[in-house]
Amino acid sequence: MKTHPALSIIVPARNEELRIAETLAAVRSASQQWNGLSSIPELELIVVDDGSSDMTYRRAAHWADVVVRHPTCCGKGKALSTGKHAARGNVLVFLDADLGASARFYPELALPVLNGLADMVIAQLAGAARPGGLGLVKKLAKQGVYGLSGFSASAPLSGQRAVRREVLERIGRLSGGFGVEVGLTIDAVKLGYRVLEQPVPFAHRETGRDLHSWLHRGKQLCAVGGTLWRWWRQPVC
Template identity: 40%
Template structure:
């Protein structure tokens, strides 16, 4: 295992002041991590102030660009590092589990790892978005993904730079998995004990999942028409 490689963590954040401090402290506990970059995506709470207090590299966007847009803003600061880790800001202390994603990439066992979350007892939605993502990834790559929407990933510099720019909206994870696998890179799901803030079965949750479904479907249609036109 090559331990002299530089590992950077890129975290997009939007109104995550409930979790950001714990998330960053957990990431800082990972011995292999050299750099942490937080991209605040137009937050209206205390996310910026709390992230700054943790001493990480901070990019502040005045407008909300969405997850893909935030990742693209931060890409310039990490693209030359050996391994890049993408994490959500709402993982809290479970962000320390990201080390399980880093180690297989350091050991050249995978080009990109994806966090496989544990099964949850109380689901927020009805599984429509996850089902669409699962079927879309399987159609394009034949991969059976247990956590097709997981945004927690570690990848080599080569992979990271080949897939830039990130897709917009909530389709970023599905597009990333499909594009990386179709380029011939080795993709591996890694079981982790991570948790994040789940949307509930309320109006806000249904609106969020509706946007997810639309964005994932949009990316799948784009990839399909790109495939048949080649």
């Protein structure tokens, strides 16, 4: 009988043909080194292609154990939910597709959960090298998480996190869109789970101050605000 993997790594991706292969290759390389040092029964790598119009699916298929494809863009929250249902691991690690070579640091995120030191670990990333937005989305998220759960979050929007399957199953819901991380943090804290933030040297593709970047931040702001409103109206407990 095949055992379930100890760890499921879930990578939601949309139009990431330029970086998805580098990200997944870094995960594979780190996993091989890690297995040489630790006894990890099994690991699976899952990519959720959220309606990409480029070569994301084909480039991911070379590296991933499972690639699930949404026919149209359903949003990040739905992509994570799809990945959760496809995963078999006891611990789930969510990684963004644009981490590139820095994805090799994912063991630093997963080990505290695997070792029983936390129920969810959220990665704190270093500050951006160049000016980006005005910080409105992060400020709203921090204030909202604190107001609804009492947890003072340093990285409320971080998509890089490891979490025990039991936590997700008990919560039973994930917010849609870019508010998914905020909702997940609030629910985990309110249900009494141990949530830990720690620095991990992941590196995103940075956004600037062009029109596309501002539109993206606007969508984030609306999504986070919508999640906070719904979670205030319908608390998990």
